[in-house]
Amino acid sequence: MEYLRKLKKNYYFWLLLTLLLAAFLRFYQLGNIPSGFLNDEANKGYDVYSLLATGKDQWVSFLPLINLRGFGDYPPLVYHYLSIIPVLLFGLNEFSIRFISAIAGISSVFLIYLLGKKIFNEKVGVFSALSLAIFPWAIGLSRVAMEANIAITLFLGALIFGLKNRETKRIRNLIISTFFLALTIYTYSAFILFAPIVFIVIIIDNSYKNKIKLKKVLIPLLIFLLLITPIFIKKNSGSVRFSQVGLRTNINSIGFINTLNMQRGQCIKIFPSTMCKVFENKVVLYSSALIKNYFSHFSSNFLYVSGTTTQFPILEKRGLDYIFNAIFLLIGFYFLLKINKEPRCALLAIGFLLLSPLADSLTGDGNYTRASTMIPFLALINGIGMSYSVTLLNKIKSRYLSILIYFVSVSIITFSVFTFFVSYLTYFKNDYSIYSQYxxxxxxxxxxxxxxxxxxxxxxxxxxxxxxxxxxxxxxxxxxxxxxxxxxxxxxxxxxxxxxxxxxxxxxxxxxxxxxxxxxxxxxxxxxxxxxxxxxxxxxxxxxxxxxxxxxxxxxxxxxxxxxxxxxxxx
Known part of the structure; x- marks a missing residue:
C-alpha cells in the first residue's frame, strides 16, 4: 500500500507512461492510416527527395532559405529540412514523410508538461500532458505531414524559455525564446500573425516582473525583427496563401465584392441608397464575418460534437475533443478565474487561448490546421481542470464515494479513448479514405x-x-x-x-x-x-x-x- 502511495505521487512515472501512450497513438500504423496520402504530403516528400538528391527543390531553387514554390502556394521549408534524415533512413514513402510530424506530436506532449509545471505545478503538467496525448485533434494532426504540428512544438519551446527567463533573469533564455518564435513563422504561415503578438506578451511579462532595462529589451526585439524581416520582403506562404484562401475570397464562396454587391442590391430595393451604403459596406461585411468566424472556434459543435468539414483527412465526423473534456475545460476556467491566486497564470493560459484562433478567423470558420494553435492551450486548461478535480475528490470524506467517482471517471475516459482509436483504425481508415486522396x-x-x-x-x-x-x-x-x-x-x-x-x-x-x-x-x-x-x-x-x-x-x-x-x- 505504501508503494502505491509513492507511485501515485511519482510524476515522472506517470509522465513516462503518458509519453509511451502518445507515441503509440501517433506511430501505430503511421504509414497506413490515414489510408490515403494528401497531395501536400506528396509535394513535401518529393521536394525533400529532390533536395536530398540535388540540393535543389523541384523548381531548381538551391537550398532555399525562406520558402519553396510548391504548387504556387510557397510553403514554409522547416518541415522539409527536418524530413531529410527520415527520408535518408527509411526511403521515400508515407511513413518517412509523416515521421517528423509524429515526433513533433510526442515532443509537444513533453513540452506541455514542462509548461504546465512551470506556470502551475507538476501535477498540472502531467495532466496537461495526458490531455494532449489523447487529444483526437492532436493525434490526427500528428499522423499527417503538416507544418502546424512542428510550429506548435517550436511555439511551446518559445513559451517555456520565455517564462524561464522571467525566473532566471538571464537574457540568454529570452533570446532562445525569440529564436524559436521567429522559427515558427518559417514553419507555418498561421504564426505570422500569432508569433509577434506572443513575442510582445513575453517581453511585457518579463519587463513587468524583472524590470528589465530598455537595452536588454531591445536586444531580443532587434533579433526578432532581423529574423522575420526576410519572410515579409520575399513572397511567402502567408501572403500568397491568404490571397488564395483569405476571408475576402471565402465569404459565401463567391467572393467578397460579389457578396457585398448582392446584399447592397437587395437593400436598395427597399431602403435609400445612402442608408444601404452605411450598413452594407466592406467594413461591416468583413467585420461581421471575422467575428462570426472567431466565435465559431469556441462553439460546442466545433469542439465536441461535429468538428469542422475540413477535418475529414485526419478525423471522422466528430468533435475535435472528447465530450468529457468539456467538463474539465469548465472546471479549468473556474479554477483560473476563482481559485487561482496568481492572476498572471490565468492571463497567460486564457489570454493565449483567446488569441489563438485569430489567424484562422481571417480565412474561415474552422480549418483543422490553421486553428490548431488552440490545441496546446485547450490541453493546458483541460489539464488544470483534471488536476483540480483530483484535488476536490481527495477532499471527499467518504472513501467509498471517492473511489466510486474515480472509477467512473477513469472508466469514461478510458472507454472514450479506446472507442476513438478503434474507430480511427477501422471506420475512419475505410469510410474516410477518399478524403485523404486514397x-x-x-x-x-x-x-x-x-x-x-x-x-x-x-x-x-x-x-x-x-x-x-x-x-x-x-x-x-x-x-x-x-x-x-x-x-x-x-x-x-x-x-x-x-x-x-x-x-x-x-x-x-x-x-x-x-x-x-x-x-x-x-x-x-x-x-x-x-x-x-x-x-x-x-x-x-x-x-x-x-x-x-x-x-x-x-x-x-x-x-x-x-x-x-x-x-x-x-x-
Whole structure:
C-alpha cells in the first residue's frame, strides 16, 4: 500500500507512461492510416527527395532559405529540412514523410508538461500532458505531414524559455525564446500573425516582473525583427496563401465584392441608397464575418460534437475533443478565474487561448490546421481542470464515494479513448479514405506499368480534385535532376498563382476530357483514366482502382474502345 502511495505521487512515472501512450497513438500504423496520402504530403516528400538528391527543390531553387514554390502556394521549408534524415533512413514513402510530424506530436506532449509545471505545478503538467496525448485533434494532426504540428512544438519551446527567463533573469533564455518564435513563422504561415503578438506578451511579462532595462529589451526585439524581416520582403506562404484562401475570397464562396454587391442590391430595393451604403459596406461585411468566424472556434459543435468539414483527412465526423473534456475545460476556467491566486497564470493560459484562433478567423470558420494553435492551450486548461478535480475528490470524506467517482471517471475516459482509436483504425481508415486522396498509389503503379503500351495517357481530375502529377513524381521516384530541367514537362500558372502541371512525358493531366477527344474519327493508341462517371457503365476497362469500401474511384479505358462504343450506340 505504501508503494502505491509513492507511485501515485511519482510524476515522472506517470509522465513516462503518458509519453509511451502518445507515441503509440501517433506511430501505430503511421504509414497506413490515414489510408490515403494528401497531395501536400506528396509535394513535401518529393521536394525533400529532390533536395536530398540535388540540393535543389523541384523548381531548381538551391537550398532555399525562406520558402519553396510548391504548387504556387510557397510553403514554409522547416518541415522539409527536418524530413531529410527520415527520408535518408527509411526511403521515400508515407511513413518517412509523416515521421517528423509524429515526433513533433510526442515532443509537444513533453513540452506541455514542462509548461504546465512551470506556470502551475507538476501535477498540472502531467495532466496537461495526458490531455494532449489523447487529444483526437492532436493525434490526427500528428499522423499527417503538416507544418502546424512542428510550429506548435517550436511555439511551446518559445513559451517555456520565455517564462524561464522571467525566473532566471538571464537574457540568454529570452533570446532562445525569440529564436524559436521567429522559427515558427518559417514553419507555418498561421504564426505570422500569432508569433509577434506572443513575442510582445513575453517581453511585457518579463519587463513587468524583472524590470528589465530598455537595452536588454531591445536586444531580443532587434533579433526578432532581423529574423522575420526576410519572410515579409520575399513572397511567402502567408501572403500568397491568404490571397488564395483569405476571408475576402471565402465569404459565401463567391467572393467578397460579389457578396457585398448582392446584399447592397437587395437593400436598395427597399431602403435609400445612402442608408444601404452605411450598413452594407466592406467594413461591416468583413467585420461581421471575422467575428462570426472567431466565435465559431469556441462553439460546442466545433469542439465536441461535429468538428469542422475540413477535418475529414485526419478525423471522422466528430468533435475535435472528447465530450468529457468539456467538463474539465469548465472546471479549468473556474479554477483560473476563482481559485487561482496568481492572476498572471490565468492571463497567460486564457489570454493565449483567446488569441489563438485569430489567424484562422481571417480565412474561415474552422480549418483543422490553421486553428490548431488552440490545441496546446485547450490541453493546458483541460489539464488544470483534471488536476483540480483530483484535488476536490481527495477532499471527499467518504472513501467509498471517492473511489466510486474515480472509477467512473477513469472508466469514461478510458472507454472514450479506446472507442476513438478503434474507430480511427477501422471506420475512419475505410469510410474516410477518399478524403485523404486514397487510391493514387495503386493508380500510379498501374499507370507506370502501362506507360510504354500507349502513345498518350490522359488522367482526368474530374471528381478527384488534387494535384495528380505530384503522385506520379512521388511514387515513381522520378529523377529530380531530370524533372528540374522541365524538358518533357508542360506547365502553366493561373491568375492566383497556382501551378498546373499539364504533362510529364506521355502522361497528360487534364481537368476533364474534351469533346474532340471523345469524337475522334481515327483515335490514336491512347488510354483515358478518370472517375467511372465519365465512361459508360458497361464499357471494357483496362484496369480499375477501388477505395477501401470497394467503390471504383478510377477507371482506365482505351480511347479506341470508347470511340467504338459511341459508334455502336449511334448506329
Amino acid at each position: 487510391g493514387y498509389k495503386d493508380l500510379i503503379r498501374n499507370i507506370y506499368s502501362n506507360k510504354f503500351n500507349y502513345d498518350r495517357i490522359y488522367l482526368s481530375s474530374n471528381l478527384n480534385d488534387s494535384k495528380q502529377y505530384i503522385y506520379y513524381l512521388f511514387y515513381t521516384k522520378y529523377d529530380p535532376a531530370k524533372y528540374q530541367q522541365k524538358k518533357d514537362v508542360d506547365y502553366s500558372t493561373d491568375q492566383d498563382g497556382w501551378i498546373s502541371i499539364d504533362r510529364i512525358e506521355n502522361i497528360y493531366f487534364v481537368p476533364s476530357f474534351s469533346k474532340t477527344l471523345f469524337s475522334a474519327k481515327d483515335p490514336d493508341n491512347n488510354l483515358l483514366i478518370s472517375n467511372p462517371v465519365d465512361f459508360p457503365k458497361d464499357i471494357k476497362s483496362e484496369f480499375e482502382v477501388k477505395d477501401k469500401l470497394g467503390n471504383v474511384i478510377f477507371k482506365a479505358v482505351r480511347l479506341r474502345d470508347l470511340v467504338e462504343y459511341n459508334r455502336r450506340v449511334i448506329q
